[in-house]
Amino acid sequence: MQFTINGETHDVEPDIRASLLDVLREHVGLTGTKKGCDHGQCGACTVLVNGRRINSCLTLAVMHQDDDILTIEGLGSADNLHPMQAAFVKHDGYQCGYCTPGQICSAVGMLDEVKKGWPSHVSDKLDSVSLSNDEISERMSGNLCRCSAYPNIVDAISEVSGLTPAQKEAADA
Amino acid sequence: MKTFAYSRAESPEAAVAAGGRFIAGGTNLLDLMKLQIETPESLVDISRLDLAKIEEREDGGLTIGALVPNSDLAADPRVIAGYPVLSRALLAGASGQLRNKASTGGNLLQRTRCYYFYDKATACNKREPGTGCSAIGGVNRILAILGTSEHCIATHPSDMAVAMRALDATIVTLKSDGDRRRIAIGEFYRLPGDTPQIENVLEAGELITHVELPTPPKGEQLYRKVRDRASYAFALVSVAGIVSVEDGKIASAALAFGGLGPMPWRDPAVEAALIGQAPSDAAFAAAADALLKDAKGYGTNDFKIPLTRRTLIASLRELTGVSA
Ligand SMILES: Cc1cc2nc3c(=O)[nH]c(=O)nc-3n(C[C@H](O)[C@H](O)[C@H](O)COP(=O)(O)OP(=O)(O)OC[C@H]3O[C@@H](n4cnc5c(N)ncnc54)[C@H](O)[C@@H]3O)c2cc1C
Ligand code: SF4
Numbered sequence: 001m002q003f004t005i006n007g008e009t010h011d012v013e014p015d016i017r018a019s020l021l022d023v024l025r026e027h028v029g030l031t032g033t034k035k036g037c038d039h040g041q042c043g044a045c046t047v048l049v050n051g052r053r054i055n056s057c058l059t060l061a062v063m064h065q066d067d068d069i070l071t072i073e074g075l076g077s078a079d080n081l082h083p084m085q086a087a088f089v090k091h092d093g094y095q096c097g098y099c100t101p102g103q104i105c106s107a108v109g110m111l112d113e114v115k116k117g118w119p120s121h122v123s124d125k126l127d128s129v130s131l132s133n134d135e136i137s138e139r140m141s142g143n144l145c146r147c148s149a150y151p152n153i154v155d156a157i158s159e160v161s162g163l164t165p166a167q168k169e170a171a172d173a
Numbered sequence: 174m175k176t177f178a179y180s181r182a183e184s185p186e187a188a189v190a191a192g193g194r195f196i197a198g199g200t201n202l203l204d205l206m207k208l209q210i211e212t213p214e215s216l217v218d219i220s221r222l223d224l225a226k227i228e229e230r231e232d233g234g235l236t237i238g239a240l241v242p243n244s245d246l247a248a249d250p251r252v253i254a255g256y257p258v259l260s261r262a263l264l265a266g267a268s269g270q271l272r273n274k275a276s277t278g279g280n281l282l283q284r285t286r287c288y289y290f291y292d293k294a295t296a297c298n299k300r301e302p303g304t305g306c307s308a309i310g311g312v313n314r315i316l317a318i319l320g321t322s323e324h325c326i327a328t329h330p331s332d333m334a335v336a337m338r339a340l341d342a343t344i345v346t347l348k349s350d351g352d353r354r355r356i357a358i359g360e361f362y363r364l365p366g367d368t369p370q371i372e373n374v375l376e377a378g379e380l381i382t383h384v385e386l387p388t389p390p391k392g393e394q395l396y397r398k399v400r401d402r403a404s405y406a407f408a409l410v411s412v413a414g415i416v417s418v419e420d421g422k423i424a425s426a427a428l429a430f431g432g433l434g435p436m437p438w439r440d441p442a443v444e445a446a447l448i449g450q451a452p453s454d455a456a457f458a459a460a461a462d463a464l465l466k467d468a469k470g471y472g473t474n475d476f477k478i479p480l481t482r483r484t485l486i487a488s489l490r491e492l493t494g495v496s497a
C-alpha cells in the first residue's frame with residue numbers, strides 16, 4: 001500500500017486490519033501520533049487527512065491510500081516549530097505531553113473549521129461564528145488531557161487564533 | 174479484530190452487487206470490530222462514492238447524500254437556514270474529529286451504547302440472540318423507558334436521527350436487486366420485540382444512498398440535549414422540537430426524543446395534546462403526560478421519567494416563549 005504522509009510517499013505492507021494510527025507508528029515509524037484509547041474517545045491519535053482532523057485509530061489505513069496525511073512531525077520540527085507548537089511551549093500547554101500531538105493537530109484543524117464559518121454546540125448563532133474560550137473548549141472536547149492542562153491549552157490556542165485578551169473577555173461575557 | 178476481505182466500491186450499483194458489509198466513516202463499525210462484536214467477512218468501502226453532496230430539490234426540500242459528513246451537514250447554510258434543529262442535533266453529538274468522519278448513513282445505523290452490548294463476558298440478546306438481557310436487573314442508567322421489551326431495553330444513540338424524525342425525513346435506498354426504496358424515517362426503525370438484533374427494515378445488502386428532507390417547516394426549532402457532561406457525551410434525554418404558534422394557539426408541533434427508546438421516539442398523542450391549545454405550563458404538562466403514559470423505569474434509569482417531563486416542558490417554554 002502506498003501512503004502520502006507529510007508530503008512523502010511511503011510503501012508499506014501492513015495487515016488489512018491496520019488502523020491508520022498503527023501504520024503511522026508501527027510501519028512508517030512516525031511515533032509522534034499517540035495511541036490513548038484506540039476507540040475514538042480521547043483524541044491522542046488526531047491527525048489531519050486532506051486538511052481535516054480525524055481520529056486515526058478509528059479508520060482503516062487501506063481506506064486512505066489516496067489521501068494527503070499530515071501528522072505532528074509534518075506540522076513542524078524542533079528547530080522550526082509550527083505557530084501552534086510554539087504557543088503550546090510558551091503557554092505550558094502540557095505536563096506529561098502524551099496528549100499534546102493530538103491536541104496540536106486538532107487545534108490546527110479546529111481553527112480551519114472556524115475560518116470556514118462552522119458553528120459549534122455553544123455558538124449562539126449558527127450563521128455567524130466568533131471564537132471565545134468557551135468556543136475553544138467545546139470545539140476541543142474530543143481531546144482529553146489526563147494531566148488537565150486545559151487552561152493553558154486554551155490559552156495557547158487562543159493566542160494562535162489571534163484573539164486578544166480583551167476580545168476573549170468580550171466574547172465570553 | 175477478525176480479518177476480512179476488503180474492496181472499494183466504484184459505484185452504488187457495484188457496492189450492492191459486492192455483497193459485503195458497507196463501511197463509510199468506520200467510526201462505529203471499526204469500534205465494534207476491534208471488540209469482535211461485529212465480525213464481517215468482507216468490507217465494501219463506500220467512502221469514495223459520489224454520495225457526498227447536499228442538493229436542493231425543485232419542491233423546496235433538500236436531498237442529502239449518505240456520505241455527507243456530519244460536520245459538513247451541520248455547517249451547510251441551507252441546513253442552518255431551514256433546518257436549524259438538525260444542525261443543533263449534529264453539533265451536540267460526538268467530537269469535531271468524529272463528526273468529520275461520521276457519515277449521514279452511518280449515523281442512522283450506529284448501534285446502541287448499552288454497556289452489556291459492549292461487554293462480551295455478559296449475556297445480551299442484541300449481540301447474541303437468545304442469551305438474555307443483562308441490562309434488565311443490571312445497570313441501565315442510560316437505557317430506554319419507552320418501546321422496550323422483556324428481551325432488550327437498549328436505546329438508539331443518535332442525535333441526528335432524532336432531528337430527522339421531527340423533520341419527517343425519508344431514507345432512500347438501493348437494494349441488491351437494483352430496486353430503489355423510499356422509507357419514511359417513522360417506518361425505518363423497529364421495536365426490539367423478541368428480535369432486538371434486527372434494528373431497522375433494511376434488507377441484507379441494501380445501501381442508503383440519500384436522506385430527503387421536506388420543505389423547511391414553519392415555526393421555531395430547537396434541539397435540547399441533557400447529558401452527564403456538557404460536551405462529548407451521549408444523550409440521557411434529548412428533544413428535537415418544531416412548534417408554530419398562530420393567534421395565540423399552537424398551530425403545529427413536531428416533537429421527537431432521543432435517549433428514551435430503541436428508535437428516535439415520536440408519539441402523535443404528544444402533538445395532539447398541544448395543537449389548538451394556548452401555550453401554557455398546563456398544556457405542556459398534558460403533553461408530558463401523553464408521552465410518559467406507558468413509560469417504564471428499570472431501576473437505575475427511573476430518573477429519566479421525571480427528567481424527560483422537565484426537559485419537555487422546558488423545551489416547549491423555549492419554543493413558544495412562555496416563561497416559567
Ligand atoms: C467516542 C464517541 C462518541 C460519540 N458520541 C456521539 C453522540 O454524542 N451522538 C451521536 O449521535 N453519535 C455519537 N457517536 C457515534 C457516531 O455518530 C457514529 O459512530 C457515526 O455517526 C457512524 O457513522 P460512520 O459513517 O462512521 O459509520 P460506519 O461505522 O462506517 O457504519 C456504521 C454502520 O452503518 C452501516 N452503513 C454505513 N453507511 C451505510 C450506507 N450508506 N448504507 C447502508 N449501511 C451503511 C455500516 O455497515 C455499519 O453497520 C460517537 C462515537 C464515538 C466513537
Ligand atoms: S438492553 Fe439490549 S443491548 Fe443491552 S444487554 Fe439487554 S439485550 Fe443487550
Ligand code: FES
Nearest residue numbers: 036037038043057
Ligand atoms: S487513540 Fe484514537 S481517540 Fe483515543
Ligand code: FES
Nearest residue numbers: 095097145146147
Ligand atoms: S499533558 Fe499529560 S495527558 Fe495531556
